[in-house]
Amino acid sequence: MFQVKDVTYRYPKNREDTIKGITFDIRQGEIFGLLGPSGVGKSTTQKIMVKLLSGYQGEIYYRGKELKGYDKEYYQEIGVGFEVPVHFSKLTAEENINFFRKLYRNQANTDAMMKRLGIFDARNKKVDQFSKGMKIRLNFVRAVLNNPAVLFLDEPTIGLDPSNARILKTMIKEYRDYGGTVLLSTHLMNDVDELCDRVAFMVDGQIAEIDTPQNLKLKHGEKKVEVEYNEHDAGDRPSKRASFELETINRNEEFFKLMRTKKIITMHSKETTLDDIFIKITGVEKHA
Amino acid sequence: MPNFLVLLLGEIKRLQRYNIMTASVVVALLWIGVLYLTEIPDITFIFPMLIYVDSTSMAILLVGVTIFFEKQEGSLHTLLVTPINKKDYLLNKSVVTVATSIVTLVILYLYAAIFKEIDMSFTGLLGAVILVSLFHSLVGFLLTYRSRDFTALLINMMKYMFIFMIPTLLEYIRIIQHDLVEMILYLAPTKAAIILLYAAAGETELWEIIYALTYLGVGSIVLFMVVLKKFEQFAVQESGV
Numbered sequence: 001m002f003q004v005k006d007v008t009y010r011y012p013k014n015r016e017d018t019i020k021g022i023t024f025d026i027r028q029g030e031i032f033g034l035l036g037p038s039g040v041g042k043s044t045t046q047k048i049m050v051k052l053l054s055g056y057q058g059e060i061y062y063r064g065k066e067l068k069g070y071d072k073e074y075y076q077e078i079g080v081g082f083e084v085p086v087h088f089s090k091l092t093a094e095e096n097i098n099f100f101r102k103l104y105r106n107q108a109n110t111d112a113m114m115k116r117l118g119i120f121d122a123r124n125k126k127v128d129q130f131s132k133g134m135k136i137r138l139n140f141v142r143a144v145l146n147n148p149a150v151l152f153l154d155e156p157t158i159g160l161d162p163s164n165a166r167i168l169k170t171m172i173k174e175y176r177d178y179g180g181t182v183l184l185s186t187h188l189m190n191d192v193d194e195l196c197d198r199v200a201f202m203v204d205g206q207i208a209e210i211d212t213p214q215n216l217k218l219k220h221g222e223k224k225v226e227v228e229y230n231e232h233d234a235g236d237r238p239s240k241r242a243s244f245e246l247e248t249i250n251r252n253e254e255f256f257k258l259m260r261t262k263k264i265i266t267m268h269s270k271e272t273t274l275d276d277i278f279i280k281i282t283g284v285e286k287h288a
Numbered sequence: 289m290p291n292f293l294v295l296l297l298g299e300i301k302r303l304q305r306y307n308i309m310t311a312s313v314v315v316a317l318l319w320i321g322v323l324y325l326t327e328i329p330d331i332t333f334i335f336p337m338l339i340y341v342d343s344t345s346m347a348i349l350l351v352g353v354t355i356f357f358e359k360q361e362g363s364l365h366t367l368l369v370t371p372i373n374k375k376d377y378l379l380n381k382s383v384v385t386v387a388t389s390i391v392t393l394v395i396l397y398l399y400a401a402i403f404k405e406i407d408m409s410f411t412g413l414l415g416a417v418i419l420v421s422l423f424h425s426l427v428g429f430l431l432t433y434r435s436r437d438f439t440a441l442l443i444n445m446m447k448y449m450f451i452f453m454i455p456t457l458l459e460y461i462r463i464i465q466h467d468l469v470e471m472i473l474y475l476a477p478t479k480a481a482i483i484l485l486y487a488a489a490g491e492t493e494l495w496e497i498i499y500a501l502t503y504l505g506v507g508s509i510v511l512f513m514v515v516l517k518k519f520e521q522f523a524v525q526e527s528g529v
């Protein structure tokens with residue numbers, strides 16, 4: 001769907017490139033995650049790909065044709081969800097949606113989506129009377145009101161309560177299952193685990209690693225058992241901790257000795273989470 | 289519905305909702321107040337002056353206010369990722385601005401015709417207002433591009449008033465009388481504006497009318513091209529969060 005080749009970008013007033021040569025591709029029908037610490041250039045990358053920022057170096061192909069060759073027709077095919085509020089605040093939700101909907105040839109059933117996201121009953125309220133979470137949900141409806149082929153989402157679940165976040169994530173997955181392609185930027189690893197088919201980790205304006213979440217876990221992951229223990233006669237002295245490789249634990253004498261001689265307080269098996277991988281990839285590379 | 293029309297209806301609705309419509313009616317009432325307080329029954333002299341102030345400064349303000357509202361609430365971002373042409377977007381604001389100026393003209397003219405004496409051609413005034421307001425809506429874009437926020441826009445508009453609007457007016461009503469100043473003022477768009485408005489009284493020389501029409505007509509086309517070209521840069525600036 002997209003091929004991004006060696007793209008660099010510098011904001012007009014800056015001295016340094018914000019994007020320092022990124023290469024990746026997004027396949028049709030996948031949710032592609034763009035991850036990385038705050039300020040690394042995720043939103044900038046998205047803005048380049050939705051043609052808000054021009055003047056990048058390198059090449060971006062959409063359906064085999066350079067992005068610069070597309071005019072406003074491009075926007076008939078894509079949907080963009082920003083991380084900031086983006087509505088006419090003195091119009092109602094319904095008026096906002098209706099206004100934007102009329103600009104497109106394809107028009108989705110927005111009522112159904114608003115109902116699902118629980119903002120249908122508030123559709124005649126002015127948007128400036130909406131709560132933060134309601135605005136975010138409205139943002140999503142606005143982003144998909146033209147049944148886009150590609151959906152760009154910038155931190156779509158930040159500021160949502162868990163149940164609304166769940167509904168939204170289900171809707172994103174359904175969108176993908178019907179053939180839609182998604183570029184999702186986020187630093188919430190939960191979202192990545194649940195949604196993304198592939199992820200790219202951005203570090204310092206570059207891409208450090210691209211893979212599926214499963215492969216990343218296999219590659220960087222290790223399984224451990226963490227034990228919190230204390231001496232039997234410890235009284236109220238603080239407890240101690242030890243950590244053992246799960247793979248070799250059945251041959252680990254030290255572990256058995258601990259089990260026999262100490263008072264075990266808690267014991268957990270622990271898998272490397274994407275959080276750990278995030279910190280490992282983004283942290284290590286940064287200081288390298 | 290073509291996008292231009294969708295935009296136009298949306299723009300008009302927002303003028304109502306954001307109370308900009310109300311504000312411009314209040315300003316029109318203010319002008320009526322001025323006319324009311326004028327003791328002379330024949331207001332042919334003062335009428336174009338009010339229209340002059342309205343269709344220049346209000347045009348600049350209207351464009352600036354709507355863009356800054358859109359910038360502040362972020363709706364400008366959204367507009368930028370829809371299939372709207374920037375040409376449509378910009379023209380729309382100009383059209384709405386011109387329409388607002390026309391409404392003010394109609395209100396004032398009706399009042400003048402009913403309660404006072406006025407000896408001016410309405411069609412002449414209408415034509416002049418369209419051109420003057422169009423030109424100044426475009427000036428409004430340029431000033432908005434160069435302003436960080438609404439306060440900065442107000443300051444830029446003040447500058448425009450002190451450099452162009454006020455000297456032109458003072459010279460036209462002969463408070464300033466100086467040949468060199470008069471010559472120089474032919475370079476100011478406001479000179480063309482005031483000539484065209486007073487031309488509706490039927491006593492302006494032909495060459496002056498031709499000068500004013502050419503200045504504002506050609507000027508509007510050139511300004512529009514500049515406004516169109518610089519919009520991209522302005523948009524990039526705006527997309528910084």
Ligand SMILES: Nc1ncnc2c1ncn2[C@@H]1O[C@H](COP(=O)(O)OP(=O)(O)OP(=O)(O)O)[C@@H](O)[C@H]1O
Pocket residue numbers: 011013014018036037038039040041042043044045187524525527528529
């Ligand atoms: N309009 C702008 N002009 C100049 N620099 C900018 C502009 N917008 C962003 N930047 C800079 O570019 C860098 C990347 O910003 P960007 O918004 O892409 O980060 P991000 O990865 O989306 O971060 P976050 O997770 O906080 O949203 C930052 O250092 C930021 O200061």
Ligand SMILES: [Mg+2]
Pocket residue numbers: 042043044083154
């Ligand atoms: Mg961001």
